[in-house]
Amino acid sequence: MKFRSMLAALAVLVLGAAQAQEPIRIGSFLAVTGGAAFLGDPEQKTLELYVERLNAAGGVLGRKLQLIVYDSAGDAEKARTFAKRLIEQDKVDVIVGGSTTGETMAMVPLVEAAGVPFISLAGAVVIVEPVKKWVFKTPHSDRQACERIFVDMKARGATKVALISGAGGFDKSMRAQCLQVAKNHGIEIVADEAYGTGDTDMTAQLTKIKNTPGVQAVLNVGFGQSPAIVTKNHKQLGISQPLYQSHGVASKAFIKLAGDAAEGVRLPAAALLVAETLPDSDPQKKVVLGYKREYEARFKSEISTFGGHAWDGLMLAVEAIRKAGSTDKAKVRDALESIRGFVGIDGVFNMSATDHVGLDISGLRMLEIRKGDWTLVK
Amino acid sequence: MSAQFLQFLLAGLTVGAIYALVALGFSIIYNASQVINFAQGEFVMIGGMCTVWLANAGWPLPAAIAAAVLVAAAVGLALEKLAVEPARGASVVTLIIITIGASILLRGLATIVWDKNIHPLKAFSGEAPIQLGGATLLPQSLWVLGVTVVIVLLLSWFFGRTLLGKALLATSHNRLAAQLVGINVRHVLLASFGLSAALGAVAGILVAPITFTAWDVGVMLGLKGFAAAILGGMGSGPGAVLGGLVLGIVEAMGAGYVSSAYKDAIAFVIILAVLFFLPSGLLGRRSSDRV
CATH class of the missing domain: 3.40.50.2300 (Response regulator)
Incomplete structure (x- = not known):
């Protein structure tokens, strides 16, 4: 026992x-x-x-x-x-x-x-x-990215925004979110253009935006190479309103693709991309x-x-x-x-x-x- | 308003010229073999990717372009020799399926030989937009349009004045008769694949500075080129060019004046309409004379 x-x-x-x-x-x-x-x-x-x-x-x-x-x-x-x-x-x-x-x-x-x-x-x-x-x-979430962009637009005095977006899942979801929260931030969407996933030229859509009266900023919601083409077309057409991109293109590859046209483009992204330049007081820096x-x-x-x-x-x-x-x-x-x-x-x-x-x-x-x-x- | 119209027109012409080059590739192979070569878009991809790859390796641009066209032509010849010719006796549908398989294989190989990233290519002569009556045009668009015109002229000379070109035409009209008068139709088929591949590669290289290039660009460009070929009349050279330009302009105008969301739909609805009411396309041979 x-x-x-x-x-x-x-x-x-x-x-x-x-x-x-x-x-x-x-x-x-x-x-x-x-x-x-x-x-x-x-x-x-x-x-x-x-x-x-x-x-x-x-x-x-x-x-x-x-x-x-x-x-x-x-x-x-x-x-x-x-x-x-x-x-x-x-x-x-x-x-x-x-x-x-x-x-x-x-x-x-x-x-x-x-x-x-x-x-x-x-x-x-x-x-x-x-x-x-x-x-x-x-x-x-994509909604927060929209909000961040709108906050920055407003700070620059832009309230009339032209939206151009792709046909992918990411694009569509974020476009819907942006349209939904725009009003809360006092932003008016005055143009809402779209392009296809494999499209090679967006000058037609951007020309329409260029000729829409009152546009103060352009927001492109997209993924992959299309936003780079939009950026190039934006420069080609000489559109003077600032261009915003989504966090979907927050990588060096985007800058490489869009080349000189990317100059001055703004987008929301995680602190990671600018780790070195964060102020030391930033809690995330370390x-x-x-x-x-x-x-x-x-x-x-x-x-x-x-x-x-x-x-x-x-x-x-x-x-x-x-x-x-x-x-x-x-x-x-x-x-x-x-x-x-x-x-x-x-x-x-x-x-x-x-x-x-x-x-x-x-x-x-x-x-x-x-x-x-x-x-x-x- | 007219400046806006001009902008749409220029955008449409540039894209349309590329569609036209791809459509010509479809037509040439179709004429020689009745086969619709669904790997045509992959030649476009190979042209662009190979040029980028060689240019990044330090080759001067003209040399990289020439080499890329040769590589694509070689791939075209290899495709005919290794995949299409062994299946000589098979039905046209079988051959078409073989080309679909080849396109998947080529895309897969491209991701292994190169990579899955999207690549830019430097514009041939700067990126400063040219002002034109209130519209803007990239210098690269002039390259696209100019080279397309030159290629169309060269092709019409080739088919009208050279023995091989005439042999190709003869084969397309009547394969058996061509064989009886001593034309080696196997060589004609081989030549048609090489020529189409080279054409596709040229399109891919011209368009790369505007739209970038990647392992999968051939899918959409191939599809649009196919649509342009159908629109113009499969097998007709002038039809392919016309079809490409019409498709490009309709897309741009549709996006500009109607709705950018339905841009692709507009193009494909037109093609459906053509297939319903004008089954042989705008400039195609009426199919009734073939039994």
Whole structure:
């Protein structure tokens, strides 16, 4: 009898030790290849780099982190399959991923049903509005980008705005958001033009805008090469009203494509792009600069704001697990919702039961392109 | 108002000239083989991407352009030799499907050989816009229009005055008869692929400074070029040029005067109308004379 109970005690000990050794599983699915690879690639690199670093520093709650990444190629159907696998087969503790809104929305029902904390890296406002119990996200929403732009226009005295947008999902969502919030900011949209995804020339639309009376600023909502063509056409036609672009083109590639025409273009973007020029008093400076240096030293490639979303997602998850003191899913979710004053790459996060992004528009910096580089608009 | 009209017209002509060059490529291969070569857009992509790649490697622009056209022509010849010719006896539909497969393969190869990024190409002679009656025009647009005119003239000389050109024409009229008078139709087919590829590449290079280039630009330009060829009458050289210009101008005017959101729809509705009421296109041969 004594021997038996000792054996049982031993078994409990061994099992307990095994439990302690069990890694914390972080699941992810990203658009690493395909059309949205420019999102998924830096996101994957960031997750890998920082899981490695966290493990080197002893892991979280004394347990190692294990990263499981699948490539969804930006396909919502694949994202759904992988989400299922992450939840049922890999039994992950938390999911950080979803490069695009389509992928994210495809798996929302799954995580809601299974009750797994999920931090999305995609932009559209529909992900967190209405609030879903288990779903959070890191980037600013397109509505906030619109608001940031309108605030800057107003500061320059421009209230009559011509809108030109593409036909993609991002373009359409942001256009709708801009139209919706314009009035709140005292902005009047006096022209609303569109172009197709593969279009090679937008001078016709811009000529129409040029001839619309009263236009004080032009806003282009778009993705990929089209905004660069709009920028070039804007210069070709000699339109004197300032041109604003969305955060969708906040990368050096845009400046390279648009060339001289990009001079003077303004757009909202995360602090990451101007890390070096931030004032020392900026609460984000240390975090942002640290991430930029580590990423660039490791991958020898230029930083992108999209990788920053992944940094925020991972670190928020880690922070929540630390706060919860376990990987109990309900506790982690509650901890996520109660995160306040967390300084990340996209801004300072203040989550709440009604706000699962937790960012205000101050995290979005207004940048102007001068001499082929970003400058912070004061 | 007239300045606005002129601006739309210039925009339409520039884009239309590119559509015309792509459409000519479709027509030449169609004439030689009755095949609609859906890899035509990929020749456009290869021209642009190859030029950018060589220019970035330090080649002078004219040399990069010449080499890119040759590379595209070589790819065209290889496509005919390796994919179309082995399937010689197959039906036209099979051959068309082969070209669709080839286009997917070429796009995939481009992402491996080059990359998935979008690339700019320096304009041939500056980017300072030219003022023209209240409208503006980029110097590159003049290059597009000028080179298109030269190519159309060269092609009409080629088909009207040279033996190979006449052989191509003869094959398009009656393959069997052409064979009977001693024309090697296999060589004609090969030549048609090389020529179309070179034409597509020229279009891709001319347009790259205006619209940039990337591994997937061929899809949309190929589609529009195909639409232009249908509009003008598949197989007709002047029809291809006319179709391209009409399509470009209609798109620009549609975007300018009607609604920019329905720009592509306007173009495709016109094409549907042409197919319903004028099935052989504006300048195509009436199909009734073919049995």
